[in-house]
Amino acid sequence: KQEVTQIPAALSVPEGENLVLNCSFTDSAIYNLQWFRQDPGKGLTSLLLIQSSQREQTSGRLNASLDKSSGRSTLYIAASQPGDSATYLCAVRDDYKLSFGAGTTVTVRA
Amino acid sequence: GAGVSQSPSNKVTEKGKDVELRCDPISGHTALYWYRQRLGQGLEFLIYFQGNSAPDKSGLPSDRFSAERTGESVSTLTIQRTQQEDSAVYLCASSLAGLGNTIYFGEGSWLTVV
Numbered sequence: 001k002q003e004v005t006q007i008p009a010a011l012s013v014p015e016g017e018n019l020v021l022n023c024s025f026t027d028s029a030i031y032n033l034q035w036f037r038q039d040p041g042k043g044l045t046s047l048l049l050i051q052s053s054q055r056e057q058t059s060g061r062l063n064a065s066l067d068k069s070s071g072r073s074t075l076y077i078a079a080s081q082p083g084d085s086a087t088y089l090c091a092v093r094d095d096y097k098l099s100f101g102a103g104t105t106v107t108v109r110a
Numbered sequence: 111g112a113g114v115s116q117s118p119s120n121k122v123t124e125k126g127k128d129v130e131l132r133c134d135p136i137s138g139h140t141a142l143y144w145y146r147q148r149l150g151q152g153l154e155f156l157i158y159f160q161g162n163s164a165p166d167k168s169g170l171p172s173d174r175f176s177a178e179r180t181g182e183s184v185s186t187l188t189i190q191r192t193q194q195e196d197s198a199v200y201l202c203a204s205s206l207a208g209l210g211n212t213i214y215f216g217e218g219s220w221l222t223v224v
Contacts (some may be wrong), residue, residue: 022175031209031210032209032210034212034213036215041220042217042218043114043116043215043216043218044201044203044215045215046214046215048210049212051210089153090191091153091213093209093213095209096153096158096160096166096209097143097158097166098143098153098213099155099157100152100153102152103151103152
C-alpha cells in the first residue's frame with residue numbers, strides 16, 4: 001500500500017521568503033504526482049502535475065521536482081506572499097486512484 | 111460547466127437520516143471519484159467510476175454508503191442512517207480517461223450529523 005508523507009506538518013515564514021515543501025512516498029512505481037492547495041473550508045485546487053518521466057514542472061512562482069527512484073518530491077514557492085497561506089497536499093498516482101499525504105499548512109506573515 | 115460542481119455545499123442532518131450528495135463533473139470527463147476528508151485528517155478514497163465500467167467501491171466504509179453515476183455525467187453519493195462519525199467534507203473529482211491526466215476537485219459538500 002502506498003504511503004505518502006509530508007514534512008513539515010506546518011510552516012510559518014515571513015513574506016518574501018522562499019518556501020520548500022517536502023513529500024515522500026514508499027512505492028516508486030507511480031504514474032505521476034500532483035500538488036494541490038486547499039484553503040480553509042474549500043476544496044482542492046490543482047497546482048502542478050508532474051509525470052513520472054519528468055524531473056520537474058514549473059508554473060509561475062511554483063516549481064515541483066520529482067525523484068521517483070528515491071520516492072521524493074519537493075514543491076518550491078518563490079518569494080512567498082500572504083496569499084500563499086494555505087494547506088498544500090501532495091498526491092501520488094500509482095493506479096487510477098490518488099494517495100494523499102496529510103499536508104503542510106503554510107502561514108506567510110506580512 | 112467550468113469546474114466540478116457539488117451540492118449541497120453544506121448539510122446538517124439528524125443522526126439516523128439519509129442524505130444524498132450530488133456531483134456534476136467537468137464536461138467530457140469520464141473518470142469520477144469521491145473522497146472523504148474528516149476534520150484534521152487526510153483524504154480517504156471512497157469510490158471510482160470510469161465510463162461504463164464497473165465502479166471500484168473498495169473505499170466505501172460500510173454498506174450504509176452507496177454511489178451511482180448516470181452514464182458519464184452526474185453522480186450521487188448516498189449515506190443511509192447517518193452516524194456522527196460520517197461528519198466530514200465529501201469531495202468529488204473528475205478527470206479525462208487515462209492515467210496521465212490532471213484530476214480536478216470540486217468545492218466539497220460539508221456534512222454535519224447532529
